[in-house]
Every structure is written in C-alpha cells, then in structure tokens.
Amino acid sequence: MWTGIVNFAVDLTPLWLTLKVAGVATLVTFIVGVSLAFLVARSRFWGREGLDALCTLPLVLPPTVLGYYLIVLIGRNGWLGRWLQETWGISLIFTWQGAVLAAAVVSLPLIFKSAPAAFEEVNLELENAARTLGLSETAVFFRVSLPLAWRGILAGGMLAFARAMGEFGATLMVAGNLPGKTQTLSLAVYDAVQAGNDARATVLVIIISTVCLTILVVSGKAFKAGYM
Amino acid sequence: MKIMVDIKKRLWSGRRVFRLEVAFASDKDFVVLFGPSGVGKSLTLQTIAGLTTPDEGRIVVGERTLFDSSRKIRVPARHRNVGYVFQDYALFPHLTVAQNVSFGLKQGWPWYLPRGERLRLDEALEIFELTPLKYSLPRDLSGGQRQRVALARALIRRPSLLLLDEPFSSLDALLRVKMRQELLKLKERFTIPVILITHDPQDVAALAETVVVYEHGRVSKIISPPKHDYPVRERPSLSSWAANLCA
Secondary structure: OHHHHHHHHOOOHHHHHHHHHHHHHHHHHHHHHHHHHHHHHHOOOOOHHHHHHHHHHHHHOOHHHHHHHHHHHHOOOOHHHHHHHHHHOOOOOOOHHHHHHHHHHHHHHHHHHHHHHHHHHOOHHHHHHHHHOOOOHHHHHHHHHHHHHHHHHHHHHHHHHHHHHHOOHHHHHHHOOOOOOOOOHHHHHHHHHHOOOHHHHHHHHHHHHHHHHHHHHHHHHHHHOOOO | OOEEEEEEEEEEEOOEEEEEEEEEEEOOOEEEEEOOOOOOHHHHHHHHHOOOOOOEEEEEEOOEEEEEOOOOEEOOHHHOOEEEEOOOOOOOOOOOHHHHHOOOOOOOOOOOOOHHHHHHHHHHHHHOOOHHHOOOOHHHOOHHHHHHHHHHHHHOOOOOEEEEEOOOOOOOHHHHHHHHHHHHHHHHHHOOOEEEEEOOHHHHHHHOOEEEEEEOOEEEEEEOOOOOOOOHHHOOOOOHHHHHHOO
C-alpha cells in the first residue's frame, strides 16, 4: 500500500538523478580534493596558503555566488565555456553534467578539510621507512599514506556526498530546474511546495532525510575505527 | 667498508637553532654513534639514509658518493640501498608480518609476489624465526618480535649498509644481551657494515669497532676500542674503556 502511495504521489526520477549527480560529483571531488589536500599537507610551496583558502572558500560563500562564478566560467561567454563549445561542441549549462560541476565545487571543502587531518594521523616515519625500502613518492602515497588514511578520507567523502545530494543554489543557477533532466531532489522539493503539492513534498523530504541520516551515521562509524 | 660523513646542517625549532656539524670516517664494519639524546645522532643517520638533506657536506659509503653539495650529488633515499631500522621500528600497522617483510621487494598487484621474491620472503621469515607469525599484524607482536620484523624488512633487500637507531632501547635487559649476539651473527651472515646509535655504554662495549662520540651536535672524539682476540660473547660486560666514555 505504501509503495502505491509513493508511486502515486511522486515520480522518483529526481532521486535517481540526485544519486547520479552526487555520485559523479563525489568521485570528482574525491580525486581532486585528496590530491590537493595531500599536496597542502605534505609539501611547502609558494601560494600554498592561497590554495588552501581557495579550496575552503565554497564552504563559506553563498551557493548563489558560486553559481555565478561557474556561469562566468562555463557559460556561453565564459572563457572555459566558449573553449568547450568551440573545440568539443559541449555546453555544460542546463545539463546534468553542469549540476555535477556545481555539486563538486560545493562539496570540495568537505573532503579538502577532512583529508589533511587523516593524513596527519599517518606517522611520517612510516613514509620514510617506505622510502628507504626503495619506494617512489607515488608508491609511498598509494601503499602507505592512502591505506592508512582511507577511513578518515572515506568519512570526508561521505560527507561530501551528503552535501552534494542537498545542493540547491549553485545547481539551480548552473543547471536550472528542468524536470527529468536537471531537477534534483532538493529542487523537486522546492517545486512541489511552490505548486502546493504537499504529499509529493513530504515524500521527497522523507527520502532525502533518510539517505542523508544514513550517510552521517555510517561515516561517523568509519571515522571512529582505526588500526592502533 | 669505508664510510665517510662530513656534513653541516642547521635546524630551527621556533627561534632556537640546532647546529649539526659532524665529520667522521671509518673503514671498520661496526660503527657506533654514542652520546646522550638530542645531540644529532638520529639526524646524522637520516642524512645518510637520504631522509634529510644536509646544508652542505659529503657522504660516501664504500665507493659510492651518496651526497656531495659541492658536486650537486644527492641520491634519493629510494636509490641509496641503505637498510634503516627505526627506533620504534616503524612497522606498517595495516600490513601483516609477511607483507611488512616483503614490502621492499618487487611487487605484483595486488599483494602478489613474483616467485623468486616469494622464495626470498620465505627464507627471510625462516632466518628471523617469523614463519609462524607471518599472518600476524604488528600490534599483536612483542617488542622483540617487532624488532625482528624490522630487521628482516631492512635486510631482505640486501642493502649495502645497515642503520640502526637505538635498536635495543625498548627491550628488557635480558633480551638486550641476546639481541646483541643476534645482531653480530646477522652482520656476519649478511656481511653488511652497520652504523648503530646508542646511549648505552654496554652496546658500545659489546659491539663497537669504531666509536663516534657526540656532544652538542659535534663529534667530540673517535675511538677504536683495543684489539681483542676473544670471541664477542666473552667480552666483559662493560669494558673499562667504554665506561670512560660516560665520564
């Protein structure tokens, strides 16, 4: 009976779209965020503090401001957007890939800020031991630092996923609110409320709350367990 | 083997600066760096292993120049072929004994050792009496067992020099005596020169062929102990000359 109500009340397309967008966005942020975090945590170079601040900025800037920056960057007249259009014939504006970009930028700080803490837990002596055993810097990262820090990084990754799922402002500006194409769960909730469709809004809200709560509980557990 | 170290390095901690200026050479196979904590013994070891870069100077092991600031030579740590046993052993906590020991061997993927390398691993586990523990994690091992894993991990690559940072400091007195004998046997078996750090005169008396005495970042004296003909295990527990080092 419950599934009957769900099917009747809501079309679940926004859920699948949200999971797709948040999943791909987390993958992108994960790779970019972990590399940047490792760079900032382990090496000293000019502009390090600047890079640190830049990667943390999406945490404090309003999503609409980020959305505006992204439009300036990848919009039809943006320098990256024009290049993409002219060389590859791709436009990211009003596509789900655009939504991925928005979600990735917004969730980047969550990985970027949690990964260094995870790397700092790794004893530098272990990395040195690996070096004396003939490992290159890349091998040290993949065979020592990452395996020892992965729990903390994974916890950050889950937070980033949760944040990407809830992304609203930047997504709306970059990808719009096209039902079935770029309308994610949070946008669908907004739409449903605006249209006075309370049943649909309630179901969507319950779905997104459950998913996010599960993620937080699981990531909390992952963060606690360790080797020592 | 000929070992020559002549380095300068300044280290800041806050506004205080620590100056390391040491020079010593030895053609003996067992060099002991002796002195209290915080005089730069470990730092010297790190520069030999290539984990820290001196500001200037020269490090030569055998025929090979590992570091020479005037000729801009700086061999990276991974190419120095120097075995390093850290003070707290620095075993990889996420890997089993077998994975720790075989860490520096050529690796297939994932955790697959080529056949030749697997034979070397089995041999090393046998030598260090670790075969029954091969699937244990470091956290489940005793201090002595951890040390054997660290030694096996360093020696399995047949390094040209073995560096030991206070190897006996976390062992109890009884085990210490035994491990000194084991270490001398290993040195013969692998025919490898050893540089060892200690602040225990007993280690100096039992092991050293050359003693480099450290004081405030400098070498205060270099001593070769009197020649003795009797086997090591019969050497007096603390020779008078070694006791004099502490004076």
